[in-house]
Structure formats: C-alpha cells, structure tokens
Amino acid sequence: MGLRITKTTIAALLITTGLVLGGCQSLQHEPDNRLYMQLGERSGIADVVEDLLYLIVADERINHQFKGMNVAQFHRNLTDQLCELSGGPCTYTGREMRELHADMGITATQFNALAENLILAMEKNRIPTAAQNKLIKRLLPMYPDIRHL
Amino acid sequence: MTRLVAQPVKKLWAGTLVTLGLLASPVVMADVGSRIWATGGVTTIEGSAGGGLVPWAMLGSYASDEEWGGTLALSRAEVDDYSLAVTGAGLNWNNRIEVTVARQTLDLDSLVFTLKNGFGLEQDELNQDIFGVKVRLVGDVLYSPWGQWSAGLQHKRQRDFTVPNAIGARDDSGTDVYFSGSKVFFAAVFGRNLLVNGTLRGTRANQGGLLGFGGDLNNGYEVMAEAGVGVFINRQWLVGAEYRQKPDNLSFAREDDWWDMFIAWVPDRRLAVTAAFVNLGDIATLEDQQGIYLSLQGSF
Numbered sequence: 436m437g438l439r440i441t442k443t444t445i446a447a448l449l450i451t452t453g454l455v456l457g458g459c460q461s462l463q464h465e466p467d468n469r470l471y472m473q474l475g476e477r478s479g480i481a482d483v484v485e486d487l488l489y490l491i492v493a494d495e496r497i498n499h500q501f502k503g504m505n506v507a508q509f510h511r512n513l514t515d516q517l518c519e520l521s522g523g524p525c526t527y528t529g530r531e532m533r534e535l536h537a538d539m540g541i542t543a544t545q546f547n548a549l550a551e552n553l554i555l556a557m558e559k560n561r562i563p564t565a566a567q568n569k570l571i572k573r574l575l576p577m578y579p580d581i582r583h584l
Numbered sequence: 585m586t587r588l589v590a591q592p593v594k595k596l597w598a599g600t601l602v603t604l605g606l607l608a609s610p611v612v613m614a615d616v617g618s619r620i621w622a623t624g625g626v627t628t629i630e631g632s633a634g635g636g637l638v639p640w641a642m643l644g645s646y647a648s649d650e651e652w653g654g655t656l657a658l659s660r661a662e663v664d665d666y667s668l669a670v671t672g673a674g675l676n677w678n679n680r681i682e683v684t685v686a687r688q689t690l691d692l693d694s695l696v697f698t699l700k701n702g703f704g705l706e707q708d709e710l711n712q713d714i715f716g717v718k719v720r721l722v723g724d725v726l727y728s729p730w731g732q733w734s735a736g737l738q739h740k741r742q743r744d745f746t747v748p749n750a751i752g753a754r755d756d757s758g759t760d761v762y763f764s765g766s767k768v769f770f771a772a773v774f775g776r777n778l779l780v781n782g783t784l785r786g787t788r789a790n791q792g793g794l795l796g797f798g799g800d801l802n803n804g805y806e807v808m809a810e811a812g813v814g815v816f817i818n819r820q821w822l823v824g825a826e827y828r829q830k831p832d833n834l835s836f837a838r839e840d841d842w843w844d845m846f847i848a849w850v851p852d853r854r855l856a857v858t859a860a861f862v863n864l865g866d867i868a869t870l871e872d873q874q875g876i877y878l879s880l881q882g883s884f
C-alpha cells in the first residue's frame with residue numbers, strides 16, 4: 436500500500452513536472468516582452484531617451500560629438516531601437532550602427548560616458564536594476580560596432 | 585616614518601582626514617575618471633586593484649583610455665592574534681597601466697612572547713613595502729565577451745628581516761608575478777550583474793612576504809590559484825567572496841590558504857568602503873586566524 440502510494444506520488448510528480456516544463460516551453464515561443472513592459476513600454480523608453488539627451492548635451496566628454504544632430508530623429512530612432520531590442524512592437528528604421536558611428540572615432544572614455552548617462556537616465560525614470568542590466572546586456576553586442584573595433 | 589608606523593591607528597586617522605579632504609575638494613571631484621562605478625575594484629592588501637586579498641584584472645581608479653586616475657587606501661585586518669595595517673596608493677594611466685605602492689605593518693601581538701621565549705627576539709611588528717605594476721593586456725571587464733586580461737608584478741621588500749630569517753626564510757625580498765582575468769556578466773543572477781575573477785600567481789612569498797621569501801621546505805617559485813566572485817546588488821553594493829591559495833615553504837609552521845567574504849559600498853566614484861570576514865588560517869604557529877577586515881579607498 437505504502438509502496439503504491441509512493442509510486443502514484445512519483446507518477447503524479449513526473450506528470451506535473453512535465454506539464455510545467457511543457458508549459459514553460461510553449462510560453463517561450465510567444466514573443467518575450469517582459470523587459471519591454473519593465474521599461475514602461477514605448478512611452479517609458481521615450482522618457483529615458485529624452486533624459487539621456489539632456490545628459491548628453493550637458494556632458495563635456497561627448498557633447499561635441501553630437502553637435503548639429505537632428506534631435507527629433509535621434510530621439511525617435513534610439514527609442515525605436517531600444518523598444519525593439521527589449522521585445523516591444525517597434526521596428527528600428529535608423530541608419531546601420533557600424534556605418535553611422537564609424538567616422539566618429541569614439542573612444543572608450545566616450546563610450547563609458549554614454550553608458551553612464553544611459554544608466555543615470557534609467558535611474559531617473561525608476562527602471563528597476565534588473566531591467567537596466569538586461570537592457571545593457573542586449574546592447575553589449577553593439578560595442579565593437581560603435582567603437583569601430 | 586618609523587614613528588608613524590609604530591602608531592598605525594594614528595596614521596589611519598591622519599590618512600582618513602587626508603582622504604576625506606581630497607574627497608571634499610571640488611577640483612578633484614571634477615577629475616574622477618569615466619569608467620563605470622565600481623569597475624576599479626578596491627585596493628588589495630598588496631596595493632594592486634582587486635578585492636581584499638586577490639588582485640583582479642581591473643586597474644585601480646576610474647581612468648578610462650584618455651585619462652589619468654589615482655587611489656589612496658587605508659585598510660586594517662584584525663584577526664585573533666594579529667593585526668595588519670595597510671596604506672596604499674596607486675596611479676592609473678589610460679586604463680592601460682597601474683603603478684602602486686603599499687606598506688604593510690603586521691602587529692605581532694601574541695607572537696611577541698613566542699619569539700622572545702623561543703628565539704630570544706624582541707620584535708613586536710613586521711613591515712613590508714610592496715611596489716606593484718599591472719598592465720591591461722586586452723579586453724574590457726564590462727564590454728568584451730571574453731572579459732579583461734591583465735598581468736602584473738609585485739616587488740616586495742621586508743623592512744625587518746630578523747624574525748623571518750630566524751624562522752627559516754631565505755630572502756628578505758621577492759617578486760610575485762601574476763596573470764588575471766575578470767569579467768562582468770550582465771543580468772546573470774536574478775537580473776543582477778556577476779563579477780568573476782581568476783588569478784594565477786608565481787610566488788616564493790611566505791604569508792604574502794611578511795615572513796620573507798623561500799624556505800627550507802621549498803625555495804623556488806610555485807604557481808598559486810586565486811579567485812573572486814561578486815554580485816552587484818545594485819551599482820553601489822557588491823557582495824562576494826575570495827579565495828587565495830598559498831605556498832608552504834617553512835617547516836617552522838604550516839601555512840594555510842586564505843579566504844574572505846566581503847561587502848563593498850561604492851556610493852560614487854570618489855569613495856569605496858569594504859568590510860569583510862577574513863580567514864587566514866594558521867599563521868606562524870598561531871592557529872585559525874580569523875576576523876574582520878575594513879578598507880577605505882578614495883579615488884581621484
């Protein structure tokens with residue numbers, strides 16, 4: 436009797452585990468927009484990019500690079516890019532990253548300055564630490580393109 | 585200098601005032617480098633940037649590739665029968681090369697009696713100077729998929745060799761060579777960033793050099809493995825642990841590996857405060873030395 440119950444329990448556990456795992460797997464097939472939601476959707480991201488712009492303009496280490504840029508276009512394109520990257524329903528239509536930054540000769544100092552400003556802009560908009568880290572993680576592959584390495 | 589060394593506590597306070605003075609100066613504030621918060625590590629007991637006991641591949645201060653940076657640090661370890669005070673300073677050029685100096689003062693406390701009765705020696709402290717250089721060979725701890733890799737030297741000079749000599753150490757100076765890799769994995773632990781460090785060190789030092797270099801059991805270089813891991817709770821708080829393998833060159837007393845568990849608070853680039861629980865094992869016949877480590881670092 437005791438043995439049967441144990442066997443039944445194990446079977447039940449196995450089935451439940453199978454269902455849960457299966458469920459998780461099927462969930463993963465849907466687009467994962469959790470990060471997008473944590474960033475406050477497109478409007479939340481647009482606020483972060485706006486604050487980022489203010490910080491860039493005030494930052495002596497990098498503002499010279501941005502002289503004469505089209506602010507509205509930069510704001511729209513970067514917002515779309517971060518939106519798409521975080522799993523949101525946007526499509527980036529701006530210029531290609533490597534080509535765009537190629538002639539700027541962006542140094543490690545300047546890249547760090549921009550990363551710092553992005554973090555500060557996210558903090559100002561109360562983006563949770565985990566969401567900040569996840570967004571940066573998704574931006575990392577662009578590092579060699581931006582630095583033209 | 586001797587007078588100052590004899591009063592590590594006074595020196596600690598004087599240094600603290602100097603450090604805080606620097607921190608409060610707006611001119612200096614403006615010059616703190618551009619690397620991301622806490623990526624300079626803190627100052628190890630040997631002066632090189634890293635954790636508390638293990639040098640990491642990151643260079644000290646926040647200097648990025650177009651900048652100079654510097655650090656000043658005061659640290660103290662209080663274990664059961666000893667206390668160690670460290671004053672360290674470092675310079676970083678372009679996040680490429682780090683040059684450091686450190687002075688260690690080990691108060692022998694309880695060992696004084698052993699030395700007097702067993703060896704007829706009257707000595708209550710050991711001093712050592714460490715001159716360090718570390719070069720970032722390749723990579724960036726945050727941005728490179730393969731992390732950051734550095735190599736360094738620590739040239740150590742005993743200032744009081746009588747005791748190490750009496751217990752069998754061969755030399756009063758020595759040079760450690762190390763190779764280090766560090767990498768931050770973003771959003772790796774519950775969305776938190778994970779820092780991983782590995783270091784290989786070639787050394788002949790007994791207890792880091794405080795008990796001299798080489799000995800009767802072994803007199804040559806040996807390769808020791810050291811490691812550290814930390815999790816950034818957020819950008820101001822890092823908690824972690826370190827492990828440091830050690831040689832065992834002297835028959836006089838067994839030497840153990842070291843480990844610690846630390847928490848570091850980096851409110852901004854100018855200041856880092858580190859507290860740790862350290863276990864230094866057996867030291868010069870006195871068993872199971874554990875206690876508290878505290879370190880204050882200013883960057884400019």
Ligand code: HEM
Binds near residue numbers: 509512577
């Ligand atoms: C991960 C880091 C970075 C990302 C994801 C990024 C992304 C972008 C995007 C999406 C645009 C707009 C493209 C368009 O309008 O077609 C842009 C433009 C620009 N970026 Fe970056 N960027 C990064 C780092 C940097 C850095 C470090 C600098 C210089 C310090 C920089 C300087 C510029 C400039 C000057 C423009 C062009 C403005 C204009 O003329 O329209 N970027 N970037």
